[in-house]
Amino acid sequence: MTEQVKLATVQKRGQVTIPIELRRKFGIEEGGIVAFTETEEGILISPREVLAMDALDRIGKVLKERGITLEQLIESGREIRGQIIEEEYGFSAEKER
Numbered sequence: 001m002t003e004q005v006k007l008a009t010v011q012k013r014g015q016v017t018i019p020i021e022l023r024r025k026f027g028i029e030e031g032g033i034v035a036f037t038e039t040e041e042g043i044l045i046s047p048r049e050v051l052a053m054d055a056l057d058r059i060g061k062v063l064k065e066r067g068i069t070l071e072q073l074i075e076s077g078r079e080i081r082g083q084i085i086e087e088e089y090g091f092s093a094e095k096e097r
Helices: 019-025 047-067 072-088
Strands: 034-038 044-046
Touching: 044 047
Parallel strands: none
Antiparallel strands: 034 044
């Protein structure tokens, strides 16, 4: 990967314009959300989608290390939702079927 350096000026309120080539390349549109991550080298700016995918990858790795499948995770979520519905609203989703 070839590093290309792009420069931008920091404006009065800390605003920086991301160069158009980079916005297009990474799908950053007006109103889009970017994440700022502090690294040893400086600040990494990432589109929100990249940050979300990284988080999902980390979660998947932890689940795999613990021997938990996606199906097990989904089923435990159903059980927890059922308990919350029963506690909050006083009826069982299972009984209502």
